[in-house]
Amino acid sequence: MKAPWRHPTRSVGPVWRIFLVLAVLWIGWAGCAPMPSAPPHPLGDTTPTQFNTDSYNYNLNHRSNFLYGQMWYFNFVDETNDIAGVVSFGLAQGDNPLFASQANYSNAMAMVIPNPSVREPFRVWSEHFPLSVPGNFYGSPTFSEGPGVYELRNPAGFIDVLDPPDPEGDVLANTYRTAGSVSENGKTISWDLTYERLEAPGWVPWENWPWPYVLGLFGPSWMTYHMHMSSARVNGTFVTDDGQERVDYDIVNAKGYHDGFYGECLFTDIWWNWLDYKQWDESGNLDLSVVLHKPSGPLYECQGGWAECTPGNLRVYSGGEVYDFYRPEIEIQYFGWTLDPEFHAKHPTEEIITAENDTHYLCLHWVGLPGRMEKALWDLPWPLQDNVTFEFISHFEGAFYEKSPGGDCSSCDQNCAEPCTSCGTLLKTIDGIGWSDYVGRPLPLQ
Secondary structure, rough: OOOOOOOOOOEEEEEHHHHHHHHHHHHHOOOOOOOOOOOOOOOEEEEOOOOOOOOOOOHHOOOOOOOEEEEEEEHHHEEOOEEEEEEEEEEEEOOHHHHHHHOOEEEEEEEEOOOOOOOOOOOOOOOOEEEEOOOOEEEOOOOOOOOOOOEEOOOEEEEEOOOOOOOOOOOOOOOEEEEEEEOOOOOOEEEEEEEEEOOOOOOOEEEEEEEEOOOOEEEOEEEEEEEEEEEEEEEEEEEEOOOOEEEEEEEEEEEEEEEEEEEEEOOHEEEEEEEEEEEEOOOOOOOEEEEEEEEEEOOOOOOOOOOOOOOOEEEEEEEEEEEEEEEEHHHEEOOOOOOOOOOOOEOOOOEEEEEOOOEEEEEEEEEEEEEEEEEEOOOOOOOOEEEEEEEEEEEEEEEEEEEOOOOOOHHHHEEEEEEOOOOEEEEEEEEEEEEEEEEOOOOOOO
C-alpha cells in the first residue's frame, strides 16, 4: 500500500487528550479491548463494481466515531522515457474532536522516479483543502456520471470516468482520465493521463476487513481495499519541474495500475508488503501480471475461531486465467536491510516471494534499483506512532509453474530465475521492471 496522504507535523495538543489516549492505550494493552468480528470474505472473492471500489460513500460506510479515510491511486512505469510516476487523491473525514487535526480535508500527491543518473526523484503534496469550503471536494456516490462530469475533484485535479458502466452497477468502467497539478517548495508535477483497463479483471482482495479496535476504544476498525485496474495501458502527458529544469514527458502505452481503499483505521496499526508487476508480450499486449497485498503484522485473532485473520492476498493473471493465493500460501524472505538516515526506519532492498497451493507455484525475486526509491512519513500526533512507506522501482525475475502430481517446489527459491524441474511445468518466465513497497513496524514514540 502507498502512503495516501501526509498529516500535519505532530503536536501534543490539549493535556486532557493525552491522558485520555494514554488511559485508553492502557486498557487496550491490558487485553480488555474486544476482538474484531470474523472477516466476511476471507478469500477476496467479492465481485468488484464501481460502487464498492472508487465511489465516495462516507455517509453509508462511516460506522464509528473514528477517522474515515479514502484514497484514489494511479501509477505507471514508462520504460521508453525511463521514468515511473504516481498521482493520488486523499480524503480524511470525521467528527470526533480527538482527531480534529487529522480530519475533514482532501488533498493530492504526485511523484516521479526517473533514471537517477539523469534526475533525482521527488514527491510533492498539495495543501489540505478543508471540506467545509464549497468547491474544495466532490466525490461521486456512484462514480458513473460519464465524461466531463468529474467523478472526483478538488483544487489539485480530477478523475473523470470516460465510459460509465450500465445503471445496474454490476460491471466496472474501463477508461479513466485524471489530470491536475501539485506544487510544493518550488517543485511542480502536472499530469493529464488516460488509463485503459487491460483484460486482467478488477479485484477486491479485502472487503470490510476487521482490524483490532483502535486504542481499545474506536471500533470496529476496518478497511475495504480494491484493485480497480490491476493492469492498464496509460497515455497522456506528465510534466515535472524540480525548480531547476522542466521536463515534458509524452507517455505512450506505458504500464499502469489503479487501486484505492476506504475505511476507518490507523495505518500504523499494521505493516505490509505490496507489489505491482506486469510484462507485455512481443505484440505489446499483457502477458502476465502479479499483484500482492500482504500485511506482515501484527497478526491478530477474530471472533468465531479465526486465528491469525490478518489478510494477505496474491494474484497472478496469465493466459486469460486468474490464479489466487491466500495468506497461509504466501512466504516472504527479506534481504539487504538498510537504515534510512532521515526517518531512522529499516527497510529491505530485496525480497524473495513464494506462493504455493495444490496446483501452482510462483517464485519471485525483486531487487530495488539503486537511486529509484521514494518514501513518505505517516505522521500522527503524539502519543500515536508514526510509520514510513518505502516505494521502490525494482527489477523482478522469477517463474510461474503448474505443479506436477507430487511435485516438490521446496528448493525452487534458491534461484527463482533457474528452471525448477522438480516442481512442475514452467508456464511463464518473469524478467522486468515493476513497483514494490514496504512498510515496517511503527516508529518508536518520540
